[in-house]
Amino acid sequence: MIEPNHRTDATDPRRGGLLAVIVAVYSVAVIALYHETAASMLRTWQVSETFAHGFLIVPLSLWLVWRLRRQLPVASARPQPWALVFTFGGNLAWLLAYLVDVLVLQQLALVGIIITGIWAILGTALTLRLAFPLGFLFLAVPMGEGLILPMMELTADTTEWLVRASGVPVYREGMYLSLPSGDWSIVEACSGVRYLIASFTLGLLYAHLTYRSHWRQAAFVLASIVVPIVANSLRAYFIVMLGHISDMRIATGVDHLIYGWVFFGIVMLLLFWVGGFWQESGHAEDQSTASGAAIRGTARTGSAFLPVLVLAMVVAGLGPLASLWLERGEDDQQIPVALSAPPVAPAWRETEAPRWDWAPDQRGADRELSVYYQAAAPVGLFLHQYLQQRPGVELVQGVQSWRSASGAWKVKSRRSFATDFEAVREVDEVVLTSGRDQLLVWAWYRIDDHHTHNPYYAKLLEAKQQLLQGEREGSRLFLATAAGDDLAPARDLLRQFLEAHLAGIETILENSRTTGEAVP
Known part of the structure; x- marks a missing residue:
């Protein structure tokens, strides 16, 4: 009797089609769970010529998989749930990035969650064959600014x-x-x-x-x-x-x-x-035909993959679920009181705005203060405090805040500068010019009593603050004074001002943050 030949070889198209459907279901589920992050990538592709190539990445990745279809050892697919540990790590990375509104890290984490989930479903042997098409997906993330x-x-x-x-x-x-x-x-x-x-x-x-x-x-x-x-x-x-x-x-x-x-x-x-x-004749994947066909394994039915598929989707959904839990009660906002000027230190006096008329382009703050002090020369103090941050209204912004809103000032130079001051050790130092006028500007962040000029460290401080305190509060500080070709006198003046007034600045930022009256 001739029995029917049930194909269990490495390239069985029916098994390949089944695995493709399972992977597609998982990928679509993850995109649905993280739809806001996926939509942010799509919007960037649409509006930015720099990242318009993102529309091509997914089709190219699918084409790369398609050209390997005859060499893929589908019989070697063995679910490996332990790989979901990396999917869980992707959830944590996404959650931290979400809490501090770092889109590029959210988007990288999203791609990582998709790839590691596919790894758990297909197993290591088959995922390694797909390493380049899967890794190629990271190029869809709009990064490089x-x-x-x-x-x-x-x-x-x-x-x-x-x-x-x-x-x-x-x-x-x-x-x-x-x-x-x-x-x-x-x-x-x-x-x-x-x-x-x-x-x-x-x-x-x-x-x-x-x-x-x-x-x-x-x-x-x-x-x-x-x-x-x-x-x-x-x-x-x-x-x-x-x-x-x-x-x-x-x-x-x-x-x-x-x-x-x-x-x-x-x-x-x-x-x-x-x-x-x-150019080398043939390709690595072409050479893998023999080794791929040589891989045999016990044929797995669709039911063998379903538990891992469900588990992968559950793990992938932990990030959005945690974000909803952390955001509970954030609708009750507080009414901020106005900032008052720091007390004038000895040898200084409050003065009118000088003729150079510059102000930073820092937007969306809940409380703002612009005040000028005079000693050897005028010094401008600009405080921008954020009590309720949300997407689009954030302390750490992508714009170069030291540029004035009017656009009249040009950036001559920018560097990190060590102040030799214990509390504020380093600042962003920017030299601005407008006609014959030249300004020296120091800029930095203050978050939870920590002073830093580094925006990445500021984001980490915000993430820590959100996780431990359930809030994101911080300030952006600017000092400005007129400067000549020799910047030393202007630097000394800003250092003297900071030493004399920092305690007062911190007091007004800390005290009476809100009236305690909730906004419904």
């Missing part, structure tokens, strides 16, 4: 050096370059971060598809990072020189952007063309 400022500074430095090397005189003030033919400014679009992110994404995909050896893959990915950085500096230089040579008739309007993207496209084509000389 922290590179904009250092990339702008690098672009300004290299452009200035190349223009001088070409024999053209140039005067630089912060991100502004002045040539005899006209003025140029290095703005965010000039940073090259868009080129870098696009190049890295394409380079990572190209290296995976083209090379087998890890060292060639790593070398090409490294080239896809270095080449756009160098190319962006050359692009900025060529645009400045085109404008200079043409007496500012070309490369100053929309053609400025067109030349940039055309130049970037040519550079990327050259990068891929050169990379093609080291």
Whole structure:
């Protein structure tokens, strides 16, 4: 008698289809649980040209899985619930990021929760085969904005050096370059971060598809990072020189952007063309056919995966559930009382606003204070206290708060500065210019008696405060005074003011935070 042949080989399409459905159910469930985080990624893809490539990441990841379908050892799929420990860790990371409104960490945690849950469902052997398509999903997270400022500074430095090397005189003030033919400014679009992110994404995909050896893959990915950085500096230089040579008739309007993207496209084509000389025949996944087909295992029915699927969805839902519990009772807000000016210390006196007329662009604070004191020269004190933070109204903001709302002041330099003052050890020091006026500004945060200029540490302090006290309260402080080319006298003045008035500042921030009257 000839018995029917029940396929249990590694590439049984029916088993592969069943696993695909199970993974899809889990992924959709996680996205539904974290719909606000997923929606924030989608909104960023829609409004930001820098991160518009996010729309392509998921389809590309699915295509990478599809091209491996004949080599996947689906019979080796064995649920491993212990991997949900990492899913739980992703929940904790998401919860901390949610409590302090750090979107990028929420989004990274969301992707991690999806990947680790898939790992628990499919097991280690099959997940390792899918490591690149799954890891590729992290590129859907809109991250990299922290590179904009250092990339702008690098672009300004290299452009200035190349223009001088070409024999053209140039005067630089912060991100502004002045040539005899006209003025140029290095703005965010000039940073090259868009080129870098696009190049890295394409380079990572190209290296995976083209090379087998890890060292060639790593070398090409490294080239896809270095080449756009160098190319962006050359692009900025060529645009400045085109404008200079043409007496500012070309490369100053929309053609400025067109030349940039055309130049970037040519550079990327050259990068891929050169990379093609080291192309290796076949691919690592193609070679895995034999080893993949050799893997055998006892065929698992769908019911074997269902308990782990349900458990994975339960673990994935712990983060949103905990966030609802922690947010209980937050609707009862308190009415804040106004801030009063700190008492005037000996040798100082309160004065009118000086003629430089600068104020930070720090938005949404519950209580604000702007007051000026006079000793050897005027010092401006600006306090912004946040008692009820919520998305969009936060202490730590993405904007550069030391820029004035009017936009009249330009950032000449920015650095971290050690004050040699015990309570406030380090501040953000910014030099601003407007015409002939120049200001020295110190900025930092105060959270739970801790003073820091680091926004990441400030977020950690907020997370600790939220978990232990159930609230997020903090202040943003600014000191400003007029400065000359020698910053030492201005620094000494701000240090003297801080030493004389810090105790009073902390007292007014601590005392009488609210009237105790609840707002329904």
